[in-house]
Amino acid sequence: MTGKAAIVGIGATEFSKNSGRSELRLAIECITAALADAGIAPEEVNGLLTLTMDNNGVGSVARSLGIRSVSLFAEIPGGGGGGCGTVALAAAAIEAGLADVVVCYRAMNERSQERFGLPTATYGGGGLATSAAIDRSWHAPYGLSTPASTIGMTARRYMHEYGATSEDFGRVSVASRRHAATNPKAWFYGKPITLEDHQASRMIVDPLHLLDCCQESDGGVAIVVVSAERARAAARASGAGASGAGGVLISGAAQGMGPEPVLMSNYYRDVITTTQETGIAARQLWQQSGLSAADIDVAILYDHFTPAVLMQLEALGFCGVGEAPDFIRDGAIEIDGRLPVNTHGGQLGEAYIHGFNGIAEAVRQLRGTAVNQVADARHVVVTSGSHVPTSALVLSRL
């Protein structure tokens, strides 16, 4: 797994609240853009990976792209937790020789078609006759029927255990919106917020204010994965040399699911204030890459809700358990801080594309093409999901 595969292309649609076109079209647009970015023709693609929640089946995508032969296709369950996992599977499959050019994609009209933020008996996908529906029946009847309500439970407990405050959560939002404000692709471009704005925003589910919650978005993002060898050859051919131009090395790639898992509702554990999923992924990342939190220049952390960012900082080892509020208090996660986090604006500020836009931002940081560029970024950690079966990557300069 270590260093055998690379990301060589990223592509995205615009991010909006109403794309005005089908999810399949969004998928094809972002994939086409990613392949153009990689300089690879669609007919060379022989692997397609996405999330189970994506409504664009691999067959429909293959047909629309004109691919005549695919030798790898799979989907990852667990909502947004699967994003980095698609890249991990791509890397493993390429290493094993199952595919050569793998496209990981996520495209959805999550604002204009199906809003995940609305109460539903079936959130997270699956019908009523599934094990997931049985899981939900344990808490949904008590009003925990949206992502915010389920995460709110653990956020409140986190405050109780460690003395964290709503302002601590707010600082995550302020940082993300600062970064989004200078990112023309971000929905909240030019719209920074203050901690006072955060505090004044309406309560969605105690203790989560509106500005603790990510957006609902329409859009699509695709990632192209090939062998590191091919990426290096392409870099040499382009004259960029070993530093890689478009290619970014996958130094670590892991999935993680902890004990007694329940989608977004892991209440059946002794401790519910840590993201054990991220911890399981993190241990693999550091082992695979030979790196540690101290080596990371930028962190792209899944921010469906602000408290999740704090818990992930702890799970990844950037600080101790319960210490994240202190870690971020002095602006450490802002662009000029010790560990810039979500430099694109995150899902709070740029768009909610189940974290795939964060993978793209990590690639830009390593290419040196991010709008909020961190000087000399060499290693970036990216996470997908939190409080769900999750995944994470360490990406490095080629």
Next chain:
Amino acid sequence: MTGKAAIVGIGATEFSKNSGRSELRLAIECITAALADAGIAPEEVNGLLTLTMDNNGVGSVARSLGIRSVSLFAEIPGGGGGGCGTVALAAAAIEAGLADVVVCYRAMNERSQERFGLPTATYGGGGLATSAAIDRSWHAPYGLSTPASTIGMTARRYMHEYGATSEDFGRVSVASRRHAATNPKAWFYGKPITLEDHQASRMIVDPLHLLDCCQESDGGVAIVVVSAERARAAARASGAGASGAGGVLISGAAQGMGPEPVLMSNYYRDVITTTQETGIAARQLWQQSGLSAADIDVAILYDHFTPAVLMQLEALGFCGVGEAPDFIRDGAIEIDGRLPVNTHGGQLGEAYIHGFNGIAEAVRQLRGTAVNQVADARHVVVTSGSHVPTSALVLSRL
């Protein structure tokens, strides 16, 4: 991919028409049996793979098994085409170091809960707002709303192109039921049929008679995959030596999706009488394993409908295109023939568990423990699905 991983455990529930218990319970029963067969404790499992159509989410399964940490989880789309694909992904992930003990499972109450054979606007899974639903809208309004009706189209074309007859299809059914008749686990144990029975059975969708269609079944099957190195060490420890006792080598593992794919309805190709999916998988299998059709001792071919077996014999290279009716006419696919096929009785005779029971039969043939044992079986090919995004394996003695 070649020879790096092995299957070391298989497990199944009984096969019935009404299990009387939940699909999750079926999953846990077959997984527990497979782990016992492998001599591996549930807490050692760190990979879980299934089909997107399986209603038992990986989280619910992990929780029910008591697993505390999982580092690989994914699902394969394409209905029954994903079975061997789960084993392929398991092998790739193990080779890449993403997991050590991977369980591939499929459990369903497909007869007592949701019958795939009934007309539906959403067969193959997915809701109405998906690309798959759009695909179905091209043919479902014309009455092609069951698997039999969609496959019937290609079966009729196959007859037209190559002069195949209903009797040619029937010979597949007769062979499977002959094998099922001596398999106590098979639903049709003790119930062989004649070609006359096949011809006299009622028409379901022209040209498919009842006895051209597989069963609808309740049940579950699980497969345990580990590294070949671990399998060999276990074999040595058990005193079985290099020949392996419980372990069976994965010599080849591949997925395949062809041009213009539409689930079970690939009518948008110049030729619709070949299973190009199986051909794509086959080319990889022979390349990975260094074997060819001539080296195969037993074939377990996905038999949702009898014509699919003929087309797969051709796609795998056991005979030329259009020659399968001749190939099987003299009983070649029966237990004492040149190429015994579906020695457990197949899905026509044993049970329809989306082909996972066929993977288990391949393992038994190589272990020498099949009820209809082929003498000295060394290499077995197994396929999953036909006319869908598909997959296949070559399994060999360890």
